Amino acid sequence: MERHEPRIVVGALLVVFVVVGLLYFSGSQTSTILSKVGAAIPYTPPADEPAPPEAGDVVGGPAAGGKGPGAVAAAQPAKLLIVRKGTLRLEVTDVAATVSRAAGVVTSSGGFVAGSTETGTAGDARAGVDYRIPAAAWESTLAELRDLATVREQSVSTEEVTGQVLDLGARIANLRATESALQAIMAKAAKIADVLEVQKQLTETRGQIEELTAQQAGLQDRAAFGSLAVTFQLPPKAAPAATPRLGWDPARDAELATSKLVRIGQEATTAGIWFAIVGLPILVALAIAIGLAWVAWRLATRWRDASQARSAG
Numbered sequence: 018m019e020r021h022e023p024r025i026v027v028g029a030l031l032v033v034f035v036v037v038g039l040l041y042f043s044g045s046q047t048s049t050i051l052s053k054v055g056a057a058i059p060y061t062p063p064a065d066e067p068a069p070p071e072a073g074d075v076v077g078g079p080a081a082g083g084k085g086p087g088a089v090a091a092a093q094p095a096k097l098l099i100v101r102k103g104t105l106r107l108e109v110t111d112v113a114a115t116v117s118r119a120a121g122v123v124t125s126s127g128g129f130v131a132g133s134t135e136t137g138t139a140g141d142a143r144a145g146v147d148y149r150i151p152a153a154a155w156e157s158t159l160a161e162l163r164d165l166a167t168v169r170e171q172s173v174s175t176e177e178v179t180g181q182v183l184d185l186g187a188r189i190a191n192l193r194a195t196e197s198a199l200q201a202i203m204a205k206a207a208k209i210a211d212v213l214e215v216q217k218q219l220t221e222t223r224g225q226i227e228e229l230t231a232q233q234a235g236l237q238d239r240a241a242f243g244s245l246a247v248t249f250q251l252p253p254k255a256a257p258a259a260t261p262r263l264g265w266d267p268a269r270d271a272e273l274a275t276s277k278l279v280r281i282g283q284e285a286t287t288a289g290i291w292f293a294i295v296g297l298p299i300l301v302a303l304a305i306a307i308g309l310a311w312v313a314w315r316l317a318t319r320w321r322d323a324s325q326a327r328s329a330g
Contacts, residue, residue: 096179097177097179098177098178098179098182098236098237098240099152099175099176099177099178099240100175100176100177100178100236100239100240100243101150101152101155101173101174101175101243101244102173102174102175102176102243102244102245103159103171103172103173103174103243103244103245103246104170104171104172104245104246104247104248105159105162105163105168105170105171105245105246105247105248106168106169106170106171106247106248106250107162107163107165107166107167107168107169107247107248107249107250108166108167108168108169108250108251108252109165109166109167109249109250109251110166110251110252112135112142112143112144112249112250112251113142113144115165115166115249116133116144116146116249118165119146119148119162119165119247119249120146122158122161122162122165123148123150123158123162126150126151126154126157126158126161127150127151127154128148128149128150128151128154128158128242129148129149130146130147130148130149131147131148131149131244132146132147133145133146133147134146140251141251142251143248143249143250143251144248144249144250145246145247145248145249146246146247146249147244147245147246147247148244148245148246148247149242149243149244149245150242150243150244150245151241151242151243152240152241152242152243155243159173159245162245162247166249169250178236178239178240181236182233182236182237182240185229185230185232185233185236186233188229189226189229189230189233192222192225192226192229193226195222196219196222196223196226199215199218199219199222200219202215203215203216203219
């Protein structure tokens, strides 16, 4: 029995190694299979598709909650997207020259003129210009524009749209995942009715993607370039000083008397018109009423006198 003990020990060790090896390889394969169950269908963007938003490339916004198909984890903290809008009213001595200098300031900062209007002549010229200014150069450009002339009015408002852009990105990613799933279903569809139904859903999904992408691009453009409306105007003209009256001025007295007479005539004419239209009909009605009352009194008196005469006779 002592000679067979080493063989038994060696055989037992071989069996243990074989069992451990089988459990290791079978467990690895099982975990690999389970890892593929429920995984989101990857989205492969087309070659002509624009790059994703700059704001941290975060797609799991409030609508998606950062979970589910199409959600992508944030690689870095989101960059704030702020929409800037402002108005500026400048009082200048030369409208055309100042407008030209302001255009140079905005262009040198990377901005551009979005629209302009000019009214009036040299004496009362006025201009309004809408500028688009890069967000990074907003403060410096605004300061340079203020230095061009006297500032009469200024207002600036800001709106933070980072959340809106991230929410749109999450919705777009989810719709793209849905689009990829529908394309996979269409590839396996055998009936014409199924193909038509899937094609309808694909068209609706693609339309929603394009609409949300346009909204996202619009917000990013407004955040990248602030909007500033500048009004250029000349200083207000001073009112002429009143000339003091010295001594007697017959011409002025005659003018005042004439204007007074004209006003009296106008008031008299107005009174006559009111009397003819309103007063005269009222007087005629009163006269008729008085006449009827007098006739009735006369008839009553005669009837009374006749009655008394018959009674006395």
